[in-house]
Amino acid sequence: MTNATTKKRPRKPVRTAKQRRSKETVEVILESATRILSDHGWAALNTNAIAKRAGVSVGSVYEYFPNKHAIIDIILDRHLAQGEALINHGASVISDNPSAEAVVQILVAGFVGIHSDDPKLHRALSSDVPLNGAQQNRVDAVRAKIINLTSAALSTHVKDPKTKATLLVDAADALTHRWLVDEVGVPVSAEVLSNELENMLRLYVLTA
Amino acid sequence: MTNATTKKRPRKPVRTAKQRRSKETVEVILESATRILSDHGWAALNTNAIAKRAGVSVGSVYEYFPNKHAIIDIILDRHLAQGEALINHGASVISDNPSAEAVVQILVAGFVGIHSDDPKLHRALSSDVPLNGAQQNRVDAVRAKIINLTSAALSTHVKDPKTKATLLVDAADALTHRWLVDEVGVPVSAEVLSNELENMLRLYVLTA
Amino acid sequence: MTNATTKKRPRKPVRTAKQRRSKETVEVILESATRILSDHGWAALNTNAIAKRAGVSVGSVYEYFPNKHAIIDIILDRHLAQGEALINHGASVISDNPSAEAVVQILVAGFVGIHSDDPKLHRALSSDVPLNGAQQNRVDAVRAKIINLTSAALSTHVKDPKTKATLLVDAADALTHRWLVDEVGVPVSAEVLSNELENMLRLYVLTA
Amino acid sequence: MTNATTKKRPRKPVRTAKQRRSKETVEVILESATRILSDHGWAALNTNAIAKRAGVSVGSVYEYFPNKHAIIDIILDRHLAQGEALINHGASVISDNPSAEAVVQILVAGFVGIHSDDPKLHRALSSDVPLNGAQQNRVDAVRAKIINLTSAALSTHVKDPKTKATLLVDAADALTHRWLVDEVGVPVSAEVLSNELENMLRLYVLTA
DNA sequence: GATGAATGAGCTTTCATTCAT
DNA sequence: CATGAATGAAAGCTCATTCAT
Incomplete structure (x- = not known):
């Protein structure tokens, strides 16, 4: 109830945390795909490999990208x-x-x-x-x-x-x-x- | 009977004929692969398509080339x-x-x-x-x-x-x-x- | 302190309110599933779609129904x-x-x-x-x-x-x-x- | 060179044998799919199951049918x-x-x-x-x-x-x-x- | 309880390669 | 040698279900 805490306005912390996690997952997937692409080329870029290198499941890849193509798009x-x-x-x-x-x-x-x-x-x-x-x-x-x-x-x-x-x-x-x-x-x-x-x-x- | 037929068979010409036929098959396969490549690109270049366009069987393709890569090599x-x-x-x-x-x-x-x-x-x-x-x-x-x-x-x-x-x-x-x-x-x-x-x-x- | 607060809390009404809310959630899920079924058929009836149309999370669907089958049962x-x-x-x-x-x-x-x-x-x-x-x-x-x-x-x-x-x-x-x-x-x-x-x-x- | 053999005209025996084998494979696939359908229903009818019950590989199923749907068609x-x-x-x-x-x-x-x-x-x-x-x-x-x-x-x-x-x-x-x-x-x-x-x-x- | 991100088994389909005929 | 039917590993993608927050 102090002035200090009131001033900081901690709004929507839950949603922000979730959004951050989502964004992190998106980034980790893109990073994974980028690294596979630059290290092993297009031929080695498959969704399972992307997921594995990203440390997530294939399902998560498709949670954020409608298909493999969309990853390349980004x-x-x-x-x-x-x-x-x-x-x-x-x-x-x-x-x-x-x-x-x-x-x-x-x-x-x-x-x-x-x-x-x-x-x-x-x-x-x-x-x-x-x-x-x-x-x-x-x-x-x-x-x-x-x-x-x-x-x-x-x-x-x-x-x-x-x-x-x-x-x-x-x-x-x-x-x-x-x-x-x-x-x-x-x-x-x-x-x-x-x-x-x-x-x-x-x-x-x-x-x- | 057997003697007669044996004598009439000129051995070398036969082998040469075979070699010519082999060479023709190789050429027809390469021609097929080249055309697919230039007409439809790498994505459309599969061994069955090569064989079909060449008018030979897949088996024949592998008779003359150890694998798909070898065709590209040539x-x-x-x-x-x-x-x-x-x-x-x-x-x-x-x-x-x-x-x-x-x-x-x-x-x-x-x-x-x-x-x-x-x-x-x-x-x-x-x-x-x-x-x-x-x-x-x-x-x-x-x-x-x-x-x-x-x-x-x-x-x-x-x-x-x-x-x-x-x-x-x-x-x-x-x-x-x-x-x-x-x-x-x-x-x-x-x-x-x-x-x-x-x-x-x-x-x-x-x-x- | 504890006595006071305990006394003021009318226990039954709260539980009833919760039950009402629960019942509403159950209904909204069933309504959602019913509409999907009649509008788009069994093939379109998946738990994520049910949750989305119901305006609740998938988790909530599984809070009230042990599995997809149970929804159909009702x-x-x-x-x-x-x-x-x-x-x-x-x-x-x-x-x-x-x-x-x-x-x-x-x-x-x-x-x-x-x-x-x-x-x-x-x-x-x-x-x-x-x-x-x-x-x-x-x-x-x-x-x-x-x-x-x-x-x-x-x-x-x-x-x-x-x-x-x-x-x-x-x-x-x-x-x-x-x-x-x-x-x-x-x-x-x-x-x-x-x-x-x-x-x-x-x-x-x-x-x- | 006898009259008898000439009369029988044994033509295209190789192709016929192959055609018979193909036809048999088609039939065994259809039979497999039919049995799965009548024994376990549509939900159990997947291409791997069809192939396994037919005693062939998935590849063979797709050799004769462009997709799962086509099997049902027949x-x-x-x-x-x-x-x-x-x-x-x-x-x-x-x-x-x-x-x-x-x-x-x-x-x-x-x-x-x-x-x-x-x-x-x-x-x-x-x-x-x-x-x-x-x-x-x-x-x-x-x-x-x-x-x-x-x-x-x-x-x-x-x-x-x-x-x-x-x-x-x-x-x-x-x-x-x-x-x-x-x-x-x-x-x-x-x-x-x-x-x-x-x-x-x-x-x-x-x-x- | 509520949320929704995450999971992963499972399904359809492709294609380089093998091998019985 | 020629044939082409058969193979099966591997890839893309879905969705019922779980669980950390």
Whole structure:
């Protein structure tokens, strides 16, 4: 009955506790699926394995996800959200300093960032998991957004900005992906290659 | 009676006929698997479907291939062999005219060729079929070979040819692949992009 | 302190309130199960659905019923009780006027009544829900009771009243059920058929 | 090379043997499913049980039937075919002697026949297995056919033959079903009841 | 008592592989 | 060798029931 306790307003503690538990279960399932995906690939991702690694029962998996596909949906959404965050950050940086050089630098740095965080998951999602139409559309939409932003940033500097933007974005994406994610048969270090990529792209936008 | 019939049977021709028939069966199976792969993707590629489309029994499939994986092995090998043929052709052209510009041109033309011939099969093999370690190694080996050839061709023109060769090869491969094979969300035509890619790479090797 | 508080608490009212609440919960669960059964059939009747439609938790369902089967037991009991009420009413009517014609009329009217009230529930209970031995016995007992009452009412009018009663009851039950409940492929209206059934049965008891 | 052997023409013995084996497997699966259905009901009918009782693997069940439903389809088809055979037989008998009495006799005898052969299977199919739309339509079609045939046979004898035919057919079906198939709580023998049913129906058609 | 998250046995279906014919 | 029927492990998913809170 003291003022202090009255002020703290401990409302709905039971429901909150339950909600927390539910959320934790959801997270533990997503974490489990993510780890299986990045450690053993799509082929090893089955609902029983997800449940076992998550330390829950299959039933619990289906308590929170209508089917296996839906789990991938969430993982992909979160992954794309990370990518979009980097884009948005890049876009705001560019708006302050819209030079062609800055665009190139942000682009390469952005894709290095995207491909550096959990590269194995990125690999699984981009070339192992069979994405359905809606999922592929989401991926494409993110790419289109980046190209559009880049194109806009370049529009005052170069002619045919759309073409240049497409080339820049795809080159930055594909090459950082190959060097950081695939990591196979690359005879040169990823850092050196990233720098070189930046050089090449800068030269291209400034000259062509 | 028996003598007569025995004498008339020419032994070798029979075995040859059998071998020819065996070879035909192998081919018809591989053709079947290839078509299923390029028409309906990895998910639709099961041994019964392969046998049915090939017009043979499942048993025959296992007569000539120890398991499903082995079929993919051969298809992949042949696909890589096509790629290597283009490389070797390019290498011979380069040896006559080892200019940096020629290297870039051959490289882009080569990858356009690789990605234009049966793009759907290429797509299936490169991002649908789950390659095992050995298969991935073979793919990597071909890539390494191309990089080495390119590096050698560039060695008299530029400093750090290894880095430049890696970037050139990966850019030509990844970008032509994306534009010709994936064809998703590309706002500019593949031809324009290929030309632009060639421009960018030429500029890069000549200037940097 | 303890005495005071103990004295002030009126024990019985509390328990009664609880019992009332318990009874309400039981009712709401039964109502929920009944509606699901009549609206969507046995296949849709699962304990989670019952709880959700009842607005209670699954746990509560199991608080009041040992298992899913027990819920059906009560629903069936009540349904049979309705049938028995109609029987008892008919029996009292007959006792005032025990003519054979009256028996037939009451019988047909009774079964029409039984099958007209919530026909979909009746349908579900009689041909959708898999009744266990005990449940089937209860259904049979009700039928036996009707046959016995009918047989008694007919005993002064006809010879072999048991046989006639069995035929009368089963005909009235089965045919009104088919025309009112099943409603499949019936080329004539239910009313016409009911009248015709009554004619046939009257003729039979009066003549044979 | 003798005339005798030539005359016998032993063609395609291998294929025939295989076809026989396939057919045997199909039959053993259907037999298994039928027995489970009539012995333990729809609830016990699962594909693993069918395979085990049939002495084959689950895979074999799916070799011959696309899904569990399809097995029921065939069992139901065969069951209905038996019913139709009795109908056709009855129809031909009636055409020789189209008296109302003969119609009643054939009808009751026909339904007794239908319900006497494997009554437990009949019970399972008619009140345990959840028939889908198409299956229910097939059942209804058989019933409609019987009503139409009966109606046609009565048309020269009575007024409103459709109504009378519906009543006759449904009574014969429902009552023989109850007495022969359900066999529950029937206080009088099935034979006596069948005779009495025939009496009742005869009286009805001749008098009303 | 009430809650609803968690459980897991059990069901349907697929498909790489084997083996009797 | 060819055949294709047969196999059975394994995967996706459901739902009656339990139990920690």
